[in-house]
Amino acid sequence: MALIVQKFGGTSVGDIERIRNVARRVVETKTAGNRVVVCVSAMSGETNKLVELANQAGGDEPDPREYDTLVSTGEQKTIALLAMAIQQLGHGARSFTGAQMGMLTDTDHTRARILSIDTSSLEAVLAKDEVCVIAGFQGVDDQGNITTLGRGGSDTSAVAVACALGADVCEIYTDVDGVYTTDPRLVPGARKLPRISFEEMLELASLGAKVLQIRSVKFAMRYGLPLHVRSSFGSDVGTWVVPEEDVMERLVVSGVTYNVDEAKIRLKGVADQPGIAARLFTPLGEAGIVVDMILQNFASDGTTDMTFTVPKGDYRKALEIAKKVGSEMAAEQVEGDENIAKVSVVGLGMKDHAGVATKMFNVLAEEGINIQMITTSEIKISVVIAEKYAELAIRGLHAAFVEDGASEPTTE
Amino acid sequence: MALIVQKFGGTSVGDIERIRNVARRVVETKTAGNRVVVCVSAMSGETNKLVELANQAGGDEPDPREYDTLVSTGEQKTIALLAMAIQQLGHGARSFTGAQMGMLTDTDHTRARILSIDTSSLEAVLAKDEVCVIAGFQGVDDQGNITTLGRGGSDTSAVAVACALGADVCEIYTDVDGVYTTDPRLVPGARKLPRISFEEMLELASLGAKVLQIRSVKFAMRYGLPLHVRSSFGSDVGTWVVPEEDVMERLVVSGVTYNVDEAKIRLKGVADQPGIAARLFTPLGEAGIVVDMILQNFASDGTTDMTFTVPKGDYRKALEIAKKVGSEMAAEQVEGDENIAKVSVVGLGMKDHAGVATKMFNVLAEEGINIQMITTSEIKISVVIAEKYAELAIRGLHAAFVEDGASEPTTE
Numbered sequence: 001m002a003l004i005v006q007k008f009g010g011t012s013v014g015d016i017e018r019i020r021n022v023a024r025r026v027v028e029t030k031t032a033g034n035r036v037v038v039c040v041s042a043m044s045g046e047t048n049k050l051v052e053l054a055n056q057a058g059g060d061e062p063d064p065r066e067y068d069t070l071v072s073t074g075e076q077k078t079i080a081l082l083a084m085a086i087q088q089l090g091h092g093a094r095s096f097t098g099a100q101m102g103m104l105t106d107t108d109h110t111r112a113r114i115l116s117i118d119t120s121s122l123e124a125v126l127a128k129d130e131v132c133v134i135a136g137f138q139g140v141d142d143q144g145n146i147t148t149l150g151r152g153g154s155d156t157s158a159v160a161v162a163c164a165l166g167a168d169v170c171e172i173y174t175d176v177d178g179v180y181t182t183d184p185r186l187v188p189g190a191r192k193l194p195r196i197s198f199e200e201m202l203e204l205a206s207l208g209a210k211v212l213q214i215r216s217v218k219f220a221m222r223y224g225l226p227l228h229v230r231s232s233f234g235s236d237v238g239t240w241v242v243p244e245e246d247v248m249e250r251l252v253v254s255g256v257t258y259n260v261d262e263a264k265i266r267l268k269g270v271a272d273q274p275g276i277a278a279r280l281f282t283p284l285g286e287a288g289i290v291v292d293m294i295l296q297n298f299a300s301d302g303t304t305d306m307t308f309t310v311p312k313g314d315y316r317k318a319l320e321i322a323k324k325v326g327s328e329m330a331a332e333q334v335e336g337d338e339n340i341a342k343v344s345v346v347g348l349g350m351k352d353h354a355g356v357a358t359k360m361f362n363v364l365a366e367e368g369i370n371i372q373m374i375t376t377s378e379i380k381i382s383v384v385i386a387e388k389y390a391e392l393a394i395r396g397l398h399a400a401f402v403e404d405g406a407s408e409p410t411t412e
Numbered sequence: 413m414a415l416i417v418q419k420f421g422g423t424s425v426g427d428i429e430r431i432r433n434v435a436r437r438v439v440e441t442k443t444a445g446n447r448v449v450v451c452v453s454a455m456s457g458e459t460n461k462l463v464e465l466a467n468q469a470g471g472d473e474p475d476p477r478e479y480d481t482l483v484s485t486g487e488q489k490t491i492a493l494l495a496m497a498i499q500q501l502g503h504g505a506r507s508f509t510g511a512q513m514g515m516l517t518d519t520d521h522t523r524a525r526i527l528s529i530d531t532s533s534l535e536a537v538l539a540k541d542e543v544c545v546i547a548g549f550q551g552v553d554d555q556g557n558i559t560t561l562g563r564g565g566s567d568t569s570a571v572a573v574a575c576a577l578g579a580d581v582c583e584i585y586t587d588v589d590g591v592y593t594t595d596p597r598l599v600p601g602a603r604k605l606p607r608i609s610f611e612e613m614l615e616l617a618s619l620g621a622k623v624l625q626i627r628s629v630k631f632a633m634r635y636g637l638p639l640h641v642r643s644s645f646g647s648d649v650g651t652w653v654v655p656e657e658d659v660m661e662r663l664v665v666s667g668v669t670y671n672v673d674e675a676k677i678r679l680k681g682v683a684d685q686p687g688i689a690a691r692l693f694t695p696l697g698e699a700g701i702v703v704d705m706i707l708q709n710f711a712s713d714g715t716t717d718m719t720f721t722v723p724k725g726d727y728r729k730a731l732e733i734a735k736k737v738g739s740e741m742a743a744e745q746v747e748g749d750e751n752i753a754k755v756s757v758v759g760l761g762m763k764d765h766a767g768v769a770t771k772m773f774n775v776l777a778e779e780g781i782n783i784q785m786i787t788t789s790e791i792k793i794s795v796v797i798a799e800k801y802a803e804l805a806i807r808g809l810h811a812a813f814v815e816d817g818a819s820e821p822t823t824e
Contacts, residue, residue, distance in 0.1 A: 084470030
């Protein structure tokens, strides 16, 4: 008898009819002989409504503790309704808020980290052959304050509970039917991957693929918990996210992804001296700004250029800091650019396959696309280009690496 | 420095603008030098929406535990929004769900009873000179299940917390500006009472006056906590509900009230024998039906008539039980009537003032209204009449007892 954790997002529980559909699917899984824990988000639209109320009552920066108390009601509604809908189908079900499921977090409201999960209440209900319906996205600190895990927190809740319970699989139901080689809305030739490694999924998620939340993939990877990404609206097999050794076909490139949520800042002509990076990135870090890519060029005149990217939401603040630091360091110029895209190719096979970078640069050159920055890891190459070329780049790279068969499985 | 508990109902927090008004009133009370705990209901309409969702997902009788988990989100929203709104005015505030405020109840979902209140969390926040914003209507059992106190539970929450904290007063803000001698919508001559005793208020609340919930009055009476019923929309003094000894003017009749929420059932011609009442009322009690008035008449032929009233919601079930018992006892006939009204006059002064009943019966006789049942207590007389005469009866009684000066204070 397998233990299966199923996670349904806001669209899948968007109204009562859809909640009934989820209930039917849960009951199907249960009557097939499994124990089931189901984790749900707020009904779609609900969280936005609550955030709007928060801004009306509490201004642009409502108190984080009260914000969490408010928005956590979204999931609390869904768990109760789903538990009722499962009961209507003649099966035992019990809802759990973050506090009730023993989801202990730190007190960092709106982006709390999970500290531990006391699964005893969940296990007691599973032992009675009932379904546990748990609220995603929320937890409780050691003082009983309600916390939320931040964006995408419901995936994280589901995976963390699955790990804590030692589940056999965590099924992530979404409005797409799996993980694709690239965004199918942009590239008609995009195809669904039957299997992908945690490492690849992590790169894809970090690089902008929205199908799974990064933290949830990290959790699953650490515990070796298989994830199954599949559609809420059909019963087809989706994409399995599994340990690297369980991926049979190691594609050279398994995904082409893009991200237009970053902005670029450049300090030009800084006199080269030790500690430039520290002087620049320390105040940025203190301001809570997460820097992604960093590039340092040395000019022949002994000056250096420093270029880095930050989330668009932090762009203004980062530019201000950069200008201040730049003037202290007598930089020639400090400039920013919000119209950039980061385009990446990801694949386990890259490890054993030379020439991927060269081919990528050639494809972009053929399209006349200028590369502004480059970063690489063992299994991915990312480039920053002008945002207006993003779609062109993705289509070209997908055609070259995936559609042309260049991404055939490598023999190991 | 007084400790004041303020309670605002759903209409008073019906939208963000009204929540801001409540915040302003709370801050006024605080800056006047008081410590403040504010207890709120769900925004008006919210609970109805949640109940509708519950019925859609869980049918006519949704699981009570899940129902409580669902509907308690209503107050949780309001407390967070009100805490934010108070903070926006520059004052510290912290919200408390039922669980967070230590409101321990039994597990009787949808109508839980308060077992104890651990006020330490509230007191810690008050000690920091911050406002406590507490959720009405909800609690938590010893297993961490969310419970609700049932209809009117927010009044009960406010008063119970006020008693537990030893507050100086509990102010109940409503959409009327106090307790009236009768329903002002029916009787233009109705007037606001400056003071009323707990005993009178309890009778009025039991008899259908909707301004205060019975359980809350009982709590306040037991602890001698003064209540102040006043309008959310103005700053006038409302009605103080206080111990009998603090009521200066003991009106013969301080209120004329009515209730059309009961139905009458009559068993005719039962052979008189011991234990008729027990045989009838035991199964009714077992079915959870609360019987209000009971009347037994003995006919000269040795048979007896038994008439009683029950809430309209339980009428069908009660009639079924009565018919079954009636046939076992060979009753001549078992009949019911849903079209009745209970009309009552209430007043502390009645104790020392003979002839109130006579006068009441005369007033009704003059209007040609037939009395079907009568019950009395030390400070009230209730009669059951046909529902269609209810307004006529109330106007006549109010004119005779209140408007004609017959209800002048009695000298003690």
